[in-house]
Amino acid sequence: MRHLRVGVAILTMGNRPAELQALLDSIAKQDLQPAHIVVIGNGSPLPPLPHGARGVELTDNLGVSGGRNVALDELRKLGDLDLVIDLDDDGLLISPDVFSRLAELHSREPKLGIVSFRIADELGRTQRRHVPRLKVGDPARGGLVTTFLGGGHSLSVPMLDRIGGWPEEFFYAHEETDLAWRALDDGWDIRYAPELVLQHPYTSPTRHAVFHRMVARNRVWLAKRHLPALLVPLYLGVWAILTAARTRSLPGIRAWAAGFAEGVRTPCGRRRPMHWRTVWRMTKLGRPPVI
Structure with a gap:
């Protein structure tokens, strides 16, 4: 070989x-x-x-x-x-x-x-x-x-x-x-x-000043670029709940919300939703694309 x-x-x-x-x-x-x-x-x-x-x-x-x-x-x-x-x-x-x-x-x-x-x-x-x-x-x-x-x-x-x-x-x-x-x-x-x-x-990832905004914006972009339409609100809803539960900083929450809004209103490149067979494959591997 x-x-x-x-x-x-x-x-x-x-x-x-x-x-x-x-x-x-x-x-x-x-x-x-x-x-x-x-x-x-x-x-x-x-x-x-x-x-x-x-x-x-x-x-x-x-x-x-x-x-x-x-x-x-x-x-x-x-x-x-x-x-x-x-x-x-x-x-x-x-x-x-x-x-x-x-x-x-x-x-x-x-x-x-x-x-x-x-x-x-x-x-x-x-x-x-x-x-x-x-x-x-x-x-x-x-x-x-x-x-x-x-x-x-x-x-x-x-x-x-x-x-x-x-x-x-x-x-x-x-x-x-x-x-x-x-x-x-x-x-x-x-x-x-x-x-x-x-x-x-x-x-710690939050050592970066732009962490909360970039994470939120790019999370929305991921969903817009790659998820079947039915999964987009589920994926973003799950992550909004998790972020609210995990983030202890009010400025961090504000930065995350601003990044989320930025992700919704701004373009993110070509949309190519994954096949449902990929969703099923990811689910079998232990991480369905809703979390």
Whole structure:
């Protein structure tokens, strides 16, 4: 079995040079070396990069989706690839066989479109939100899922050729879900592989000032773009109730409501509702697209 050709994409805003260097050092220790590494300075200059890593400095911050699409374009220019691996700039590969095991997984399962890493802190703990299923259970239990983690994952290039790249309109929040739903609707599998670990510091998503607005706006956009009409009010109603129950901050609730309204009134790209067979498939996998 031949090893697939791997490309690595990393986004950075220039504020984590030490962490970025540690990540690049951990990539250099992999037993399967990537064919290409692209580092995107998302609206920021880049520090010196090791030999073989291509840097692209963007004048403006294009967000997660826009920055990753630039990285995809650069990787395609550099040569034929089978897999693209996206890694957070403050992550760390603690095992030298992550890339070779990824290549083996994709080689063994031709319809495997996405593999999600396990995100763990320095003590090996995985936060609940970093397990891509409703019933978390044991974070070390893998299997087929309906979404994936943005911080560490692989994407099949043949899959991307069919479904397209990241939704640039989203900028930040739920861009993984958008890509995952398109992949599932096209017949691809998504696997959570907890044996593939990206070490990452403990963080809270609400550390980002725009978190509540972007989450709400993009949640509405997800529904408008991808859900059958009957499921749109159900999906948005469930998330409105959950948000009201979980959010303890009045400014957070206000920002969420403003984002929700923005999502309703603004365009979000072409509508392509998923097939009902995809809804049923997601339901059997444990996460129907109403939550």
